[in-house]
Amino acid sequence: MRIFSPFLILVLGFWFSPQVASANELRCLATTGMIGDLVQAVIGQRGTVEVLMSSGVDPHLYQPTRSDLAKVLASDVIFYNGLHLEGRMDEAFTRARQSGRSVCAVAEQLPKQLLLHEGDDPDAHDPHVWMDPQRWRRVLLAIRDRCVLLDPDGQEIYESNTNAYIKQMDDLDAYALEVLRSVPEDARVLVTAHDAFGYFGKRFGFEVVGLQGISTESEASVQDVNRLVDLLVQREIPAIFVESTVPEKGIRALIEGAKSRGHTVQVGGSLFSDAMGDAGSWSGTYLGMIDHNVTTVARALGGSAPTNGWRSTQNVSSSESAP
Numbered sequence: 142m143r144i145f146s147p148f149l150i151l152v153l154g155f156w157f158s159p160q161v162a163s164a165n166e167l168r169c170l171a172t173t174g175m176i177g178d179l180v181q182a183v184i185g186q187r188g189t190v191e192v193l194m195s196s197g198v199d200p201h202l203y204q205p206t207r208s209d210l211a212k213v214l215a216s217d218v219i220f221y222n223g224l225h226l227e228g229r230m231d232e233a234f235t236r237a238r239q240s241g242r243s244v245c246a247v248a249e250q251l252p253k254q255l256l257l258h259e260g261d262d263p264d265a266h267d268p269h270v271w272m273d274p275q276r277w278r279r280v281l282l283a284i285r286d287r288c289v290l291l292d293p294d295g296q297e298i299y300e301s302n303t304n305a306y307i308k309q310m311d312d313l314d315a316y317a318l319e320v321l322r323s324v325p326e327d328a329r330v331l332v333t334a335h336d337a338f339g340y341f342g343k344r345f346g347f348e349v350v351g352l353q354g355i356s357t358e359s360e361a362s363v364q365d366v367n368r369l370v371d372l373l374v375q376r377e378i379p380a381i382f383v384e385s386t387v388p389e390k391g392i393r394a395l396i397e398g399a400k401s402r403g404h405t406v407q408v409g410g411s412l413f414s415d416a417m418g419d420a421g422s423w424s425g426t427y428l429g430m431i432d433h434n435v436t437t438v439a440r441a442l443g444g445s446a447p448t449n450g451w452r453s454t455q456n457v458s459s460s461e462s463a464p
């Protein structure tokens with residue numbers, strides 16, 4: 142395990158510092174916490190960030206309120222994921238553009254070849270890009286570029302903040318590769334409530350299967366449940382995962398279905414798919430969310446990870462990993 146660098150302290154310092162924007166500071170709005178966290182990392186104290194969707198909120202189903210629209214129109218720049226993640230917010234983004242706000246769909250800034258397809262439609266892409274820190278790093282760069290464009294005087298700060306955060310992302314990515322490699326090869330199957338882990342699977346060599354599709358808008362059918370129960374039984378998959386933004390009933394149906402056929406499946410833990418954990422907690426940060434997911438998946442599927450995950454590696458070496 143790599144020794145953790147001290148940048149975390151620096152970056153966390155930005156998060157927990159009270160911020161008051163002066164007239165010429167950037168007022169940023171982000172739809173999801175995963176985006177807001179990156180914006181915060183880039184701007185540091187040179188502006189403010191507000192996040193529309195809190196922990197436990199499903200962006201696929203999120204309906205903006207009147208006060209959200211007011212926040213959109215009161216911002217200098219709106220960062221949203223795009224690729225139809227925020228499927229019910231198109232009107233709000235259109236109004237923001239019409240009123241002269243800077244609007245940036247961050248995941249749509251990635252080269253097309255880095256995006257995964259949704260089904261057979263070549264124009265439909267999987268929006269869950271944050272699940273791969275290497276791809277999400279490009280989103281950080283897109284946010285940095287937009288901030289520099291809007292506030293050229295802050296260029297040096299934005300670049301330096303971005304570089305510090307990239308080191309964190311790279312370190313976490315290296316941790317994830319190492320820890321997830323400890324899962325036996327035939328156990329590298331990640332079964333979750335909806336198809337949010339495609340990029341995770343691509344990056345870390347896991348087969349991923351979601352009960353619901355890429356979006357949570359359509360419910361799982363009986364056929365979907367039966368198909369996954371067959372998979373659990375045939376492959377003897379020991380653990381499946383609930384998600385903080387998706388009701389558990391689908392996952393419970395899978396466990397019951399497998400049980401009725403004599404195969405015991407555990408809930409391997411709750412993963413953060415489309416929202417981070419509670420504000421102020423470690424999993425309420427982008428890095429903490431990925432750390433939690435990686436560590437939880439590795440342990441539930443027979444791998445090994447340090448007791449407190451990646452965060453603990455800042456002070457301990459791999460020899461102290463938990464069994």
Ligand SMILES: [Zn+2]
Binds near residue numbers: 336355356414
């Ligand atoms: Zn999703």
